Amino acid sequence: MNVFINTIVFVKDIARSKLFYNQVLGLKIIADYQTIVFFENHFTIHIGNVLLRTIFKRSPMFDFKKGKRNIEIYFETEDIEKAFKTIVNSKARVIHPIENQAWGQKVFRFYDPDNHIIEIGEPFHEVNIAKENSV
Numbered sequence: 001m002n003v004f005i006n007t008i009v010f011v012k013d014i015a016r017s018k019l020f021y022n023q024v025l026g027l028k029i030i031a032d033y034q035t036i037v038f039f040e041n042h043f044t045i046h047i048g049n050v051l052l053r054t055i056f057k058r059s060p061m062f063d064f065k066k067g068k069r070n071i072e073i074y075f076e077t078e079d080i081e082k083a084f085k086t087i088v089n090s091k092a093r094v095i096h097p098i099e100n101q102a103w104g105q106k107v108f109r110f111y112d113p114d115n116h117i118i119e120i121g122e123p124f125h126e127v128n129i130a131k132e133n134s135v
Contacts, residue, residue, distance in 0.1 A: 006038070009073065010048030011114050017045050020113050024090045025075065043073075067115030075120045083120050084108050092118075 011017040018037050021027045027039040036046040052060040077083040084098050087110050095109040095117065107121035 004042070006042040006044045007073075008036075008044045008046050008051070009114075009116060010051060011045045012048060013113065014045065014047050016113050020090075020092075021045065024086060024092070025118075067111065067117065069117060072109075072117040072119050073112070075118070076123045077120055078123065080106050080108070080120065080122045087120070 014035065014037065018029070018032070021037075021039060021043070022029055027041070027043060029037060029039055031038040035050045036044060038044050049060050080098055087108070088094065093111045095111065098106050098108045100106055101121075105121050105124055107119050109117055109119045112118050
């Protein structure tokens with residue numbers, strides 16, 4: 001049986017991304033091996049071109065491409081207003097402020113240093129509980 005361990009996000013500048021995910025988003029670093037950093041909750045960043053060389057056994061034939069808008073990294077927080085203020089103060093590029101989604105959850109989205117889309121939402125279980133209580 002296969003067991004999910006973590007998602008690895010390719011980054012261009014590991015130091016900048018490590019600082020962003022640790023200091024701005026508050027993720028705890030579990031292990032740091034210079035080219036790959038493991039955070040709590042099964043989240044990992046790796047220098048993109050280093051990992052591409054490992055996978056394909058040769059230097060990449062292209063420069064590391066930044067986010068392609070084909071993945072969203074999702075986090076939840078108990079205090080969405082505080083999280084939004086932290087992101088704004090960090091000078092991250094905000095896609096949209098806090099807004100209610102069609103399913104009733106409050107979220108906001110922004111880009112990380114490599115232009116990956118990040119979403120932070122209020123805990124989804126709270127939205128479901130509120131819906132159940134209103135029925």
